[in-house]
Amino acid sequence: MHFEYFRYKRYMENIEYLNLLTEDARRTIWRVEYCPKPSDNAPSAAQTGEHPLGLKPGTYTLMRLNAADDSALAEALCSLEPNPGLATLLAVQHLTGTAEAAQKTESAGTLQWYEPLEAGTLSALLASREHIPVAEVASLARSLCEGLAHLHHQGFIHGAISTENVLISTHGTPKLIDTRHAPGNLSTSALSLAQAEDTRALARLLWHALTGKPPAAAHERIPLPLAAEDITENMGYTLENVLDTDLPSLETIVEVFSKVQAVPLNAYLSAPEDVRERMPAASNQQQGSKSKPVQNAPAAKARPKESKARQESSNKPQKKILQTSKNRMLLGALALTLAVGVGVVSYQLGSHDSAPVQTASATTAANEHDDERKIIETLIEERNRELTEKGAPTLQVRSLTKVEHKGDTLALTAEVQAPGYTPTEAELRDKGVRMQDGMAVQKVTFELHQDNGHWRIASAVPVSE
Numbered sequence: 001m002h003f004e005y006f007r008y009k010r011y012m013e014n015i016e017y018l019n020l021l022t023e024d025a026r027r028t029i030w031r032v033e034y035c036p037k038p039s040d041n042a043p044s045a046a047q048t049g050e051h052p053l054g055l056k057p058g059t060y061t062l063m064r065l066n067a068a069d070d071s072a073l074a075e076a077l078c079s080l081e082p083n084p085g086l087a088t089l090l091a092v093q094h095l096t097g098t099a100e101a102a103q104k105t106e107s108a109g110t111l112q113w114y115e116p117l118e119a120g121t122l123s124a125l126l127a128s129r130e131h132i133p134v135a136e137v138a139s140l141a142r143s144l145c146e147g148l149a150h151l152h153h154q155g156f157i158h159g160a161i162s163t164e165n166v167l168i169s170t171h172g173t174p175k176l177i178d179t180r181h182a183p184g185n186l187s188t189s190a191l192s193l194a195q196a197e198d199t200r201a202l203a204r205l206l207w208h209a210l211t212g213k214p215p216a217a218a219h220e221r222i223p224l225p226l227a228a229e230d231i232t233e234n235m236g237y238t239l240e241n242v243l244d245t246d247l248p249s250l251e252t253i254v255e256v257f258s259k260v261q262a263v264p265l266n267a268y269l270s271a272p273e274d275v276r277e278r279m280p281a282a283s284n285q286q287q288g289s290k291s292k293p294v295q296n297a298p299a300a301k302a303r304p305k306e307s308k309a310r311q312e313s314s315n316k317p318q319k320k321i322l323q324t325s326k327n328r329m330l331l332g333a334l335a336l337t338l339a340v341g342v343g344v345v346s347y348q349l350g351s352h353d354s355a356p357v358q359t360a361s362a363t364t365a366a367n368e369h370d371d372e373r374k375i376i377e378t379l380i381e382e383r384n385r386e387l388t389e390k391g392a393p394t395l396q397v398r399s400l401t402k403v404e405h406k407g408d409t410l411a412l413t414a415e416v417q418a419p420g421y422t423p424t425e426a427e428l429r430d431k432g433v434r435m436q437d438g439m440a441v442q443k444v445t446f447e448l449h450q451d452n453g454h455w456r457i458a459s460a461v462p463v464s465e
Helices: 008-014 071-079 099-103 122-129 134-153 188-211 233-244 250-257 284-288 308-315 365-389 425-430
Strands: 003-007 015-023 027-034 058-065 089-096 110-114 166-168 174-176 320-322 357-359 396-406 409-418 433-436 439-451 454-462
Touching (some): 015 058, 071 089, 122 166, 134 174, 188 233, 233 250, 365 396, 365 409
Parallel strands (some): 003 089
Antiparallel strands (some): 015 027, 089 110, 320 357, 409 439, 433 439
């Protein structure tokens, strides 16, 4: 267990704040770079091989509690064996207040140093994608159930399970943070009730992830299979039972999600920009393999840095580079409407076997539409390859009605048609689908993002007229 008492100025000098992940009145969680500096009369850590707190320089997740923390809780958390579903607490520091700190509204508090979980919070992921597909929720459920079961087995109560307290690694692994209660003097029955509330809170979180909204009260709740796609009656019944029973079991959640092929969480859109390049895309093999227990994803290989000349070239607005992949692109899950639909699609282009398509500069209204139509048509064609393999109807761009440039983001409103597709009455009534020239037609707003010259579809949202 590592504790250190130190003054505000020194704490500021040792930490470079990279990204704010989440904050509330109680605490703030940051992604930071730890860069310990030697004192005037002491050799540097590089010279001695010894580092303050026992932490080497590098990136960490830092939670700052605005009040002095319970030392017994911190010590108990540090003594826990590492678990795939829990953020590992590495060190704790207790701050001492100073006059300088008071002037800057910084008071005494506690710093908790965790392993680097750099892709942000589950809350941020849901804000960017609205909801996530069953395959990713299965990964979420298994990881968090494992972490929570480990806490409960050791007598802990988390006490604050929420989307803000789930952090995601660059490999798409979710982990719980900010456990609130150490093993204490609670009676067996009181401990069981508190841990049961943890389990219900986890079920509410999974429901939120699947539907985009927390579950309502039992008498107002829409059945889960009607509120989310690809949900079986058994899965819906299990989560509703966990929400409504007095002593729910984590094992029932684990069992129902064990039958789903799990893939890592896709937090690309919500992750800090400087983290995205280190986030691997889920492989096609993962999507096609049989169900198996969740395991930590292998470490991603860092991409080589681009030369200055190449960076400058890719940043020039007059050279928009569009490349297509010889491998199927990872689209993630999309709540389909006419096979495009509502939700967020995120993927990265793989290796390329075709020459880059050079699109002209959008200098005039006339050639701008031509250029952007090429981009969206190429991306939809990539999507069509996957739809064809599944026997689903394909899409065609019928017309491009609106183009908006926002830096490296492109908003396109287009009419798409699906030859041979027969829409349902609900789609005709609620999804803006109409029949025209014997084909199902829908207006969709696509948001496209460009990263290192590669275009990807970030979202596709039907336009209701």
